[in-house]
Amino acid sequence: KPDNKLTADLTYNNGSSGNNSDIVNSFSYPDGSIYSPTTHVFNDGSGNSYQVTGQIDYSNKISDSKRIEFGLRSFYNNSKTNFATYSVDGNNIKTKLPLSNNYKYTEKVNAGYFNYANKINSITYQVGLRVEFSNFDGLLIDSNYHFGYKFPDGFKNLGYSLFPSFFLTKPLSENEDLQFNYSKRIRRPRFWEVNPFVDINDPLNIRVGNPALKPEYTNSFELNYFNRFNKNSGSFLAVLYFKNNVGDITQYSDTISPALYAQLNNASISPDAVLSTFINAGYTNRMGAEFTLQKNLWKN
Numbered sequence: 001k002p003d004n005k006l007t008a009d010l011t012y013n014n015g016s017s018g019n020n021s022d023i024v025n026s027f028s029y030p031d032g033s034i035y036s037p038t039t040h041v042f043n044d045g046s047g048n049s050y051q052v053t054g055q056i057d058y059s060n061k062i063s064d065s066k067r068i069e070f071g072l073r074s075f076y077n078n079s080k081t082n083f084a085t086y087s088v089d090g091n092n093i094k095t096k097l098p099l100s101n102n103y104k105y106t107e108k109v110n111a112g113y114f115n116y117a118n119k120i121n122s123i124t125y126q127v128g129l130r131v132e133f134s135n136f137d138g139l140l141i142d143s144n145y146h147f148g149y150k151f152p153d154g155f156k157n158l159g160y161s162l163f164p165s166f167f168l169t170k171p172l173s174e175n176e177d178l179q180f181n182y183s184k185r186i187r188r189p190r191f192w193e194v195n196p197f198v199d200i201n202d203p204l205n206i207r208v209g210n211p212a213l214k215p216e217y218t219n220s221f222e223l224n225y226f227n228r229f230n231k232n233s234g235s236f237l238a239v240l241y242f243k244n245n246v247g248d249i250t251q252y253s254d255t256i257s258p259a260l261y262a263q264l265n266n267a268s269i270s271p272d273a274v275l276s277t278f279i280n281a282g283y284t285n286r287m288g289a290e291f292t293l294q295k296n297l298w299k300n
Contacts (some may be wrong), residue, residue, distance in 0.1 A: 003061035014050035019043075024202055025268045039268035040088040041097070041200070046256035065119035068110070077107040098263050101197045105138035107149070109188075113166075123170050125277070130163040134188060138195065138211070147194060149213025160217065179224040189213045189249060193278045198260075203268050206256060206275045215282050219244040234295035242286060248284040252277055 021043045027035040059072035083101040086094035115128035135253045136148040165183040172178055195209040225238040253276045256264075261271055 001153065002158075004059075006056070006058050008056045009054070011053040012050070014048070016046070016048040018046045020045065023201060037090075037158065038125075041268070042086045042088050042094060044081040044085075045081065047079065049077065049079035051077045065124065066118075067115075067117040069223070070113040072112045073110070075107070078104075079106075079191075085200075085281040093100060099198050100142070101195075102141040103138060103197070104141060104196065105136065105191065107134075107136050109134045119174070123168065126165075126167040126171070130165075132161050132163060132186065134186075134215070136188070136194070138191075138197070142294075145196070145211075147196065149189075149194075149214050151215060158237075160215075175228040175230065177224075177226045179226070181220075181222050181224075183220050185218045185220065186215050187218070187249065188215045189278070193249065198264070200264065202274050204263075204270050206269065208272050208277050209277065210278045213249065213278055214247055216245055216247045216249045217245070220248040220280065227296075234293070236294075237290075237292040238293075239290040241286075241290070244288045245281075245284040247280040247282075250279055250281045252279045272286040 001249070011115045011206050014270070016139045023041040025039045027038075029035050048131065053073070054102075055071065055073040057069070058071045061067045077108055081101070081103055083103075085097045085099045085101075088094050109132065111130055111132040113128065113130040115126060116125040117124070133152070139145070140212045142241060152158045163184045163186065165181070167179065167181040169179045171179055191209075194211050194213045196211050197209060199207040221242045223240045225236075227236045229235060253274050256269065256271070256273045256275045260275070261273075
């Protein structure tokens with residue numbers, strides 16, 4: 001029926017990639033004389049991956065003000081990459097470096113949601129709940145080093161898998177609305193944020209992922225005022241918001257450690273190089289206001 005719908009989707013994607021690069025560093029004094037011999041690092045990589053997504057959704061508009069929605073979604077991602085890096089001497093002889101990275105990972109996200117919308121007198125409301133289970137499992141094949149995360153991991157942090165939402169709208173007049181909403185969201189770490197691969201493209205600024213990184217969660221509160229001007233002459237929107245990020249994924253930088261420098265010393269890394277990675281901050285609060293005015297200045 002037009003107001004009673006059931007939809008289902010299944011999507012499959014796959015792909016492969018290859019890359020190689022040469023990193024050549026030359027060192028000289030300000031007058032142009034040579035400070036130290038030129039260094040050469042060669043990188044060679046390849047990879048393949050595939051993703052499968054299945055989703056089913058049901059919606060039923062029972063009346064002009066009452067509606068229910070629910071659905072299920074499952075996502076699976078499988079990826080493998082082989083990255084080899086070599087130091088190259090003046091005779092073009094290659095020596096494989098510990099930076100070489102042969103890894104694979106799987107990512108699984110299973111979720112279900114339910115929304116209910118209705119109206120009490122002039123107030124429209126919608127409540128919803130999404131339940132999500134996510135698992136990221138990475139493996140550095142050469143060293144048999146596992147990294148990743150699982151949420152929830154047992155009953156003690158089951159609350160991390162629940163994502164409620166609430167929307168409330170009150171008309172102030174024919175052209176004015178006041179709305180309050182709350183929602184909880186998740187941002188999972190991107191792969192390069194958890195992969196412990198060391199990026200040395202810039203010998204003074206090194207980047208490395210943090211395999212102990214966890215997802216961050218956002219509690220978002222908004223109060224909105226919306227005014228539609230008469231005769232379709234424009235509108236005004238005012239928004240006050242407060243966002244509480246728990247475990248905020250934050251970039252963190254420090255000088256390179258002696259242990260890591262010893263591992264990279266044949267890749268022309270500076271002992272004073274800055275090493276950038278990612279950590280989970282305790283929390284971050286953000287608050288602010290946004291004002292949007294749309295106005296027709298002339299007839300056309």
